[in-house]
Amino acid sequence: MATEKLKIIPLGGLNEVGKNLTVYEYGNDILVVDCGLGFPDGEMYGVDVVIPDVTYLVKNAEKIRGIVLTHGHEDHIGAIPYVLKEITAPIYGTPLTLALVRYKLEEHRLTDIADLREFRARDRFSVGCFEIEAIHVNHSIACSVALAIKTPVGTVIHTGDYKIDTTPINCAMMDLTRLGELGKEGVLALLSDSTNAERKGFSPSERTVGAALDELFDNCPRRIIITTFASNVYRVQQIITLAAKNGRKVAITGRSMENMVAASVELGYMTIPPDTVVDITKIKNYPREQQLIITTGSQGESMSALYRMAFGGHKQVEIGPEDRVILSSSTVPGNEKTVSRIINELYRRGAEVLYRDVAGSLHVSGHACQEELKMVLALTQPKFFIPIHGEQRHLRCHAKIAAEVGIEPSHILIGDIGKVMELGKKSIHISGTVQAGRVLVDGTGIGDVGSVVLRDRKHLAEDGMLVVAMTLSREDNSLISGPDIITRGFVYVRESEDLIDEMRMQVIDTLDACQENDIRNWTAIKSTVKASLSTYLQKRIKRSPMILPIIMEN
Ligand SMILES: [Zn+2]
Ligand SMILES: [Zn+2]
Known part of the structure; x- marks a missing residue:
């Protein structure tokens, strides 16, 4: 047994932001830390979420002893409903994390099969x-925690x-x-958050946002509408406390925000001053300067409450010149356009709009900057260091920081998803690869959208499509009727009658050529039609729509 090594296998969260999932394996036991999802990039048309490929876990299902969650963010818990359909394992989390997991399981009707086990900080x-x-x-x-994992090889x-x-x-x-104590006892390896490894100094305290918001709430004659990340319990708490202090009533709208507040209040992570929160339908009964609405939509999501308020689709709230709208958030990379669109619309409606670019400290990050990362390295004094949670640039910066504080460079390992990192008492190295990657979820379909489907969707989105329908005679393949050309997302047909006629002629010529060259197989005819039309359109208008020839027989 003494020669057995600890395997650490990230199935997500390295060289990417999101879908965090790390496998710890020793002998016959597997421990999974976090089970998160990622969001699609702009090229993944129609994809709702991205989850890690857990084939490795499915293959080793009998070894899995549990999934332990560090906190309740989507990129750490979001894949649970999907993964639980493939494997069974008890799920460990702090009270708020598990409350959020429960909401998810209810949505997916999976509450019955889940075995949820609660723990708190300092529990073992x-x-x-x-x-x-x-x-x-x-x-x-x-309710966020780090984990000290005592393994037979070390902590x-x-x-x-x-x-x-x-x-x-x-x-x-x-x-x-506690981190310092563990450092004294001896830490074999540290796996640490790299999200902000490029940022110098310290991440400012959450409290600094409160000071900025207080100024904006104080003596403001307008109704205030404020959005933030629903999961930022501390921010929502500060907003409610400051609203009460400034004599405002608070209404909460947007499903994720309502769920989050309900769970936090119930578990004692949030306290609401008496007579402060009122129903969204009742808040208009108060004077404007006494109203404050907390809403979802900080990323410009098209289904969110703020979006509906801005574009006039919200039942209770319509935004106008009497409003001060505050975005107490940062824009997650990839959402710049949607956020910008909502800000433009809010301005157009005459509202006063305050966000990071124009109003400064309305948001602070939840991730450690360089000085904090150094402190954790110094306290834990790990023998080996593995940066996690970040793209390659973040991992590299974090590795450099670790070397600066004195970690032996050969003891720093930058991994990748699917790479097996093997740790002994005195060694670390990459010993192999397992299947890993991304699984795309569209509606209820999990993994049925692959690279071929995505390529087609991209093609359709960028160039549109063209159906060529024609009826051929069974005897001699002569054209009986058609060809009819139907287009979608290609050209506006009414203004392109000439072009459509030309395409029809092109198809007729091609069919004639097929007959002359004795091309009788329909598959061959279809591909000839497709090729000739495609060449023609490329020359004529420099476009390449998806072309679908359909032959009916008569
Ligand atoms: Zn997080
Ligand atoms: Zn995260």
């Missing part, structure tokens, strides 16, 4: 041969997402004391 519990201790960290959602610290907030809201500062 065993999952197979792994002994786990939860360590309180600061982050943009309450591994997996931070999850974190920052060090010396003046946090409603909770204590990150448990640096």
